[in-house]
Amino acid sequence: MTSRFQIPPWWRNRRYLPWLVQGAVALVIAVVVAFLLTNLLLNLTARGLLLSWSWLGQPAGFDLAETILPFDASLPYWRAMLAGLVNTLRVVIAGLVGATVLGTLIGTASFSSNGLLRRLARVYVEVIRNIPLLLQLIFWYFVVFLALPNGRDALQLPGIVLAKSGLFLGSPELVDGVWQAPLRFTVEFGALLTGLVVYTAAFIAEVVRGGIASVPKGQWEAATSLGFSPLLTLQRIVLPQALRVIVPGLNTQYISLAKNSSLAVACGFTDLYSVSETTLNQTGRAIEVMLILLGSYLVIDLVISALMNGLNGLVQLRER
Amino acid sequence: MASTAPLVVRASPLRRLQKELFGSRLDGLISIALLAALLAAGLGFFRWALFQAQWAVLSANSTLFAVGRYPVEQQWRLWLLTSLLALATGLSWGLLRAFPGSGAVRALWPRNDRWAASILVVLALWRPMALQLTLAIQARWWGIAALLLLARWAAGRYGPAIPQACRRLIPLFWPLLYLVGMVLISGGLGLVQVPPSEWGGLLLTVLMATFAILLCFPLGVLLALGRRSELPLLRWGSVIYIEFIRGAPLITLLFLGQNILGFLLPGGLAPDRVWRAAWVLTFFAAAYVAEAVRSGLAAVPAGQLEAARSLGLPMPLALIHVMLPQAIRVALPATVGQFITLLQDTTVLSLIGLLDLVGTARTVMANPMFLGKNAEVYLVLAILFWTCCAALGLGSRALETRLNTHSPSAPQA
Numbered sequence: 001m002t003s004r005f006q007i008p009p010w011w012r013n014r015r016y017l018p019w020l021v022q023g024a025v026a027l028v029i030a031v032v033v034a035f036l037l038t039n040l041l042l043n044l045t046a047r048g049l050l051l052s053w054s055w056l057g058q059p060a061g062f063d064l065a066e067t068i069l070p071f072d073a074s075l076p077y078w079r080a081m082l083a084g085l086v087n088t089l090r091v092v093i094a095g096l097v098g099a100t101v102l103g104t105l106i107g108t109a110s111f112s113s114n115g116l117l118r119r120l121a122r123v124y125v126e127v128i129r130n131i132p133l134l135l136q137l138i139f140w141y142f143v144v145f146l147a148l149p150n151g152r153d154a155l156q157l158p159g160i161v162l163a164k165s166g167l168f169l170g171s172p173e174l175v176d177g178v179w180q181a182p183l184r185f186t187v188e189f190g191a192l193l194t195g196l197v198v199y200t201a202a203f204i205a206e207v208v209r210g211g212i213a214s215v216p217k218g219q220w221e222a223a224t225s226l227g228f229s230p231l232l233t234l235q236r237i238v239l240p241q242a243l244r245v246i247v248p249g250l251n252t253q254y255i256s257l258a259k260n261s262s263l264a265v266a267c268g269f270t271d272l273y274s275v276s277e278t279t280l281n282q283t284g285r286a287i288e289v290m291l292i293l294l295g296s297y298l299v300i301d302l303v304i305s306a307l308m309n310g311l312n313g314l315v316q317l318r319e320r
Numbered sequence: 321m322a323s324t325a326p327l328v329v330r331a332s333p334l335r336r337l338q339k340e341l342f343g344s345r346l347d348g349l350i351s352i353a354l355l356a357a358l359l360a361a362g363l364g365f366f367r368w369a370l371f372q373a374q375w376a377v378l379s380a381n382s383t384l385f386a387v388g389r390y391p392v393e394q395q396w397r398l399w400l401l402t403s404l405l406a407l408a409t410g411l412s413w414g415l416l417r418a419f420p421g422s423g424a425v426r427a428l429w430p431r432n433d434r435w436a437a438s439i440l441v442v443l444a445l446w447r448p449m450a451l452q453l454t455l456a457i458q459a460r461w462w463g464i465a466a467l468l469l470l471a472r473w474a475a476g477r478y479g480p481a482i483p484q485a486c487r488r489l490i491p492l493f494w495p496l497l498y499l500v501g502m503v504l505i506s507g508g509l510g511l512v513q514v515p516p517s518e519w520g521g522l523l524l525t526v527l528m529a530t531f532a533i534l535l536c537f538p539l540g541v542l543l544a545l546g547r548r549s550e551l552p553l554l555r556w557g558s559v560i561y562i563e564f565i566r567g568a569p570l571i572t573l574l575f576l577g578q579n580i581l582g583f584l585l586p587g588g589l590a591p592d593r594v595w596r597a598a599w600v601l602t603f604f605a606a607a608y609v610a611e612a613v614r615s616g617l618a619a620v621p622a623g624q625l626e627a628a629r630s631l632g633l634p635m636p637l638a639l640i641h642v643m644l645p646q647a648i649r650v651a652l653p654a655t656v657g658q659f660i661t662l663l664q665d666t667t668v669l670s671l672i673g674l675l676d677l678v679g680t681a682r683t684v685m686a687n688p689m690f691l692g693k694n695a696e697v698y699l700v701l702a703i704l705f706w707t708c709c710a711a712l713g714l715g716s717r718a719l720e721t722r723l724n725t726h727s728p729s730a731p732q733a
Binding site for chain 2: 018021022025026029036039040043044112113114115116117120126127129130131132133134135136138139142143259260262263265266273276277280286287290293294297298301
């Protein structure tokens with residue numbers, strides 16, 4: 001043998017290699033971040049836009065189409081952002097409830113004994129999942145909700161009226177050709193909510209279907225042989241076990257619904273994003289507005305995650 | 321004693337249908353209600369589509385929907401690019417058919433490619449007519465389809481005569497074609513520059529989607545490796561990046577790209593609006609692809625990496641040759657799922673003022689001439705997106721089953 005054992009050079013020593021790699025990565029990250037931050041500081045100073053929050057107290061000067069909190073143009077920017085946030089929360093909460101109900105119905109329908117119902121549930125999921133949400137929102141707003149009749153021709157049910165001017169609940173009456181009622185939802189809200197519910201329900205249906213499919217067939221058969229009706233079996237035997245699989249999947253879908261609600265601007269609903277866009281265009285405070293916007297969505301995501309984790313703790317099998 | 325197979329009574333289709341739809345009284349009621357609703361909806365839709373809908377809005381704006389405001393006198397470049405694409409597709413198709421090879425290529429290979437060819441012919445003949453394009457444009461599409469089929473036939477006929485060494489180089493045609501395509505679209509090298517602000521419609525959608533899909537995959541793999549790395553800095557860096565991106569809606573990130581990138585880079589270095597959006601889309605999708613790839617990495621037994629390392633493979637080689645091939649195979653369905661989402665997400669570009677397919681539709685709708693023709697336009701866009709996404713999903717599922725049946729560890733189906 002001519003070759004002798006050689007001590008590898010120090011930079012290939014297993015003891016130092018990880019630190020060398022990390023040092024190199026840290027250096028690259030530090031240089032890039034320093035470069036970006038320097039530019040940011042220089043550019044912001046040049047335009048006199050250094051980080052400040054005092055502009056939040058100035059009057060907004062624009063009006064919002066639809067708010068729960070009273071709002072007008074003389075109120076400060078922070079009130080406008082807050083009104084937008086409340087609108088976002090409103091549509092997210094209503095959407096979560098609606099999508100869960102519809103998704104569970106469709107998910108369980110794919111186990112129906114009726115072949116037609118089963119296939120329709122599959123078709124629903126395949127059609128809705130493969131069409132972009134934005135396209136669906138635009139479709140609901142422009143093609144369905146804006147085409148509703150107004151005034152006397154509006155769709156009327158006892159206690160409910162659906163017209164181009166909105167959805168009216170609680171004994172609506174026609175005053176001078178305009179519907180009025182104690183509770184009114186605009187068509188913008190209606191279109192956004194419908195779009196989000198219909199879209200998210202397709203994904204929730206898949207989660208529910210997967211969860212139910214994960215319950216062994218023997219559980220169904222055992223319950224049936226004990227004399228449980230199909231509905232009771234689903235309710236008392238299968239769903240409690242399926243929930244262990246369903247809840248983590250729902251968490252993902254809920255968060256994506258919350259994030260998708262930011263497409264509200266496509267159907268003219270003034271949510272947090274659309275208020276932020278207007279605010280940025282008026283004030284030019286890009287950094288601050290982006291921080292508020294990203295922070296708000298992060299908090300919403302975290303709250304949903306925390307709630308769902310709590311729920312997950314409740315439905316998981318408790319072992320000794 | 322010869323065992324007899326269990327006796328299976330196969331009911332006639334009609335009897336089975338009856339059992340499925342009218343098995344019990346409740347099922348019967350549900351079926352009747354659903355059938356009535358379907359019939360009413362179908363009739364209403366056909367009445368609208370045949371008698372009320374005015375499809376002229378599509379043929380009048382077909383160029384706008386296809387390429388946006390791309391200058392008319394430069395559009396020959398796009399036709400040339402389409403022809404080149406058809407040629408490359410035909411050649412690859414024919415060669416792959418002549419040499420099915422083994423492994424991944426064979427798994428990718430459709431079983432019924434006669435069917436695929438017939439569908440192509442039908443689409444090429446019917447689609448331009450259905451959209452009521454002018455005869456000149458229809459003729460071009462027919463020519464391109466003919467070119468594709470001719471290339472397929474020629475490659476199958478004369479492909480075996482090409483020496484092996486040359487045949488190896490043929491796949492390189494595709495990356496080359498992508499670069500040529502970029503030059504043809506944007507100009508330069510003696511061609512007139514066409515700024516990205518003039519690209520639009522299907523051209524912009526396809527360009528954004530392919531750009532982001534091609535680049536987000538390597539980025540996502542790197543992030544996934546980083547997230548599973550034992551080096552804390554790499555791991556935490558990847559975790560923070562992935563969770564930050566996944567916590568924010570795409571539109572806020574696009575908004576950030578449009579408004580803040582200009583502050584972060586020295587004056588004049590920031591890319592054009594369209595490219596900013598393309599990069600944001602890429603970095604956004606990379607975080608999601610990283611999660612898909614990470615699940616694939618988690619599925620590879622830890623012993624694989626340890627074995628590779630103990631055989632003396634350095635870490636990068638062990639990752640490239642041992643871990644990633646196995647991980648990506650597992651992660652493929654989820655990754656293709658992310659690509660489908662990415663294709664759908666390109667529509668969000670219209671909200672920051674880019675004229676992709678949806679953005680073009682919104683501008684066309686703003687034209688008083690086409691007021692109230694929303695349903696026609698958005699229906700066609702929905703069908704287009706649905707077809708592309710469903711085809712991708714179908715392809716990925718077929719690929720998944722074949723990869724699984726080919727793997728030695730999976731039970732033979």
